[in-house]
Amino acid sequence: MPGFELIGKEEANAVSEVFKEGGTLFAHGFDNLRQKYHVREFEKETSVFFNSKHCHAVTSGTAGLKCALKALGVGNQDEVITQAFNFIATIESIIDCGANPVICNIDENLNMDVDDCISRITPKTKAIIIVHMLGIAGPIYKLKEYAKKYSIPIIEDNCESIGAKSNSKYLGTLGDLGVFSFDHGKNITCGEG
Numbered sequence: 117m118p119g120f121e122l123i124g125k126e127e128a129n130a131v132s133e134v135f136k137e138g139g140t141l142f143a144h145g146f147d148n149l150r151q152k153y154h155v156r157e158f159e160k161e162t163s164v165f166f167n168s169k170h171c172h173a174v175t176s177g178t179a180g181l182k183c184a185l186k187a188l189g190v191g192n193q194d195e196v197i198t199q200a201f202n203f204i205a206t207i208e209s210i211i212d213c214g215a216n217p218v219i220c221n222i223d224e225n226l227n228m229d230v231d232d233c234i235s236r237i238t239p240k241t242k243a244i245i246i247v248h249m250l251g252i253a254g255p256i257y258k259l260k261e262y263a264k265k266y267s268i269p270i271i272e273d274n275c276e277s278i279g280a281k282s283n284s285k286y287l288g289t290l291g292d293l294g295v296f297s298f299d300h301g302k303n304i305t306c307g308e309g
């Protein structure tokens with residue numbers, strides 16, 4: 117948690133190395149000045165770790181959710197279903213795309229009530245965001261099964277449950293897209309990311 121981070125020599129050295137490697141603020145290009153792009157290394161290693169075809173690092177979990185929604189073509193007047201017990205950023209990212217959030221109920225585990233979610237599908241539903249709250253896996257398998265016949269893409273908001281598994285599979289790798297956060301209050305922090 118903020119103020120109680122476990123930051124050891126390895127992390128401190130990694131940060132100080134960045135300052136020795138040239139310009140710190142280049143994301144792309146300027147290869148003569150800066151040879152190493154650690155974010156690209158991070159994306160590669162994350163893909164391998166999660167056995168995921170693609171990994172794209174952005175500035176925050178909120179930005180990740182927005183990129184995921186945009187990648188699915190979510191825009192004005194579309195509907196995106198997500199759950200009542202949640203973090204505000206999930207709703208904000210939907211609104212930021214010009215779409216309307218549709219809120220479904222939660223179950224006794226405080227995760228998504230899949231039956232209630234499915235009952236809220238309309239012709240305008242463009243995506244469903246299931247949120248794995250506080251390290252507890254939401255009913256992603258049931259959601260996939262029930263949503264199959266509607267062909268609606270599923271985004272896993274896994275900002276609070278990195279490393280957690282369900283049926284031996286990593287959360288965030290089971291939907292069509294998975295979003296993670298490295299904000300200062302999450303399980304693993306980079307400050308933001």
Ligand SMILES: *Cc1c(COP(=O)(O)O)cnc(C)c1O
Nearest residue numbers: 176177178203205275276297299
């Ligand atoms: C923290 C969080 C986010 C947003 O992540 P940031 O990196 O803070 O933007 C989104 N969804 C959930 C469930 C979160 O807990």
